[in-house]
Amino acid sequence: MKIGFIGLGIMGGRMARNLLKNGFNLVVYNRTKDKSLPLLEAGAEWASSPRELAKKVDFLITMLSTPEVVEQLAIGDQGFLSNLPHGSMWMDCTTVHPAFSRKMAALAEQHHIRFVDAPVAGSQKPAEEGQLLFLVGGKREDVVFCEPLFKAMGKQHIHLGDVGKGAALKMIFNLLLGEAMLAFSEALALGLQLGLEKSTMLAILLEAPITAPFLKDKREKLENEVFETEFPLQWMQKDLQLASISAYEQGLALPALNVIKEVFAQAKQHGLAEEDFSAIFKFLKK
Ligand SMILES: NC(=O)c1ccc[n+]([C@@H]2O[C@H](COP(=O)([O-])OP(=O)(O)OC[C@H]3O[C@@H](n4cnc5c(N)ncnc54)[C@H](OP(=O)(O)O)[C@@H]3O)[C@@H](O)[C@H]2O)c1
Numbered sequence: 001m002k003i004g005f006i007g008l009g010i011m012g013g014r015m016a017r018n019l020l021k022n023g024f025n026l027v028v029y030n031r032t033k034d035k036s037l038p039l040l041e042a043g044a045e046w047a048s049s050p051r052e053l054a055k056k057v058d059f060l061i062t063m064l065s066t067p068e069v070v071e072q073l074a075i076g077d078q079g080f081l082s083n084l085p086h087g088s089m090w091m092d093c094t095t096v097h098p099a100f101s102r103k104m105a106a107l108a109e110q111h112h113i114r115f116v117d118a119p120v121a122g123s124q125k126p127a128e129e130g131q132l133l134f135l136v137g138g139k140r141e142d143v144v145f146c147e148p149l150f151k152a153m154g155k156q157h158i159h160l161g162d163v164g165k166g167a168a169l170k171m172i173f174n175l176l177l178g179e180a181m182l183a184f185s186e187a188l189a190l191g192l193q194l195g196l197e198k199s200t201m202l203a204i205l206l207e208a209p210i211t212a213p214f215l216k217d218k219r220e221k222l223e224n225e226v227f228e229t230e231f232p233l234q235w236m237q238k239d240l241q242l243a244s245i246s247a248y249e250q251g252l253a254l255p256a257l258n259v260i261k262e263v264f265a266q267a268k269q270h271g272l273a274e275e276d277f278s279a280i281f282k283f284l285k286k
Contacts, residue, residue, distance in 0.1 A: 004057035006050055006073060008035045012063030014127035015153045020044060022152035029053045054083035063093045066238055067100040086112035091146055095119045097171055097242035098164030099249060105163040114142050117163055119170035124230045131155045137165035174239040175257060180212040182260050185281035218278045227279035234273035237264035
């Protein structure tokens with residue numbers, strides 16, 4: 001089996017590296033070629049476009065930024081979908097909304113390609129250490145077929161049901177992540193205005209049961225106000241926007257989500273797009 005990997009950003013580069021480490025035969029493509037160089041040195045083969053990559057592989061993984069980019073690379077000029085051999089597998093690990101996964105699965109089927117949505121929980125470090133959690137939607141036999149790859153890149157995969165269910169749970173993960181990050185940032189900002197010491201607040205609040213456990217990992221960033229990127233703020237804004245679209249599609253009102261997503265949108269407009277999403281604290285403090 002020859003694996004194609006498209007999208008070598010913070011997550012994809014590290015996931016692809018783990019496939020190489022586990023002995024998989026890998027062909028890679030990334031818009032910015034520089035990011036592929038360490039992988040090429042480690043034995044991966046380069047393809048000059050998604051289209052060229054598709055001709056060389058029978059299993060494709062995409063780990064891209066947004067649904068729009070996935071669609072563009074799938075069916076746009078130089079797209080991969082019409083160039084993969086019939087019967088190939090496409091695993092999309094990008095965080096997208098369920099309706100989009102279902103649309104991609106339908107397009108893939110038209111091209112005789114199998115499809116699973118397999119977004120991941122876990123950030124840069126778990127990606128590097130092969131400790132991601134894959135949230136998977138698709139046909140059982142397809143998910144079983146993908147198992148060796150999940151094992152090479154992650155600690156666990158959970159099959160949640162048909163296509164779109166992986167995307168659905170991942171979106172819910174990030175809804176909680178974004179809302180908790182913003183709630184904590186607001187609390188901290190108010191505490192500072194009231195004259196409390198930041199380090200004291202962090203020490204007490206991060207040990208309290210009212211605080212989401214992941215926030216402990218953000219302590220250093222909040223303390224030093226240096227928001228080195230693990231999960232870019234612009235992708236958090238995208239995920240909250242996608243959750244809002246999904247809620248609209250379901251006729252469900254989610255008022256807090258719809259306010260919070262706009263706070264992330266404002267922070268993005270104010271130049272924080274590429275910083276870690278915890279930089280929302282810096283934005284609020286201003
Ligand atoms: N970082 C995390 O902690 C984390 C965790 C779980 C899930 N995710 C999700 O995983 C996905 C990737 O995240 P990431 O953190 O790895 O982001 P990233 O570092 O920004 O990588 C994004 C990837 O998409 C490519 N891309 C963007 N726009 C493109 C375009 N117009 N044409 C072609 N390629 C394009 C980038 O290419 P270039 O290199 O050329 O820019 C890069 O390969 C996102 O959906 C994100 O929500 C991220």
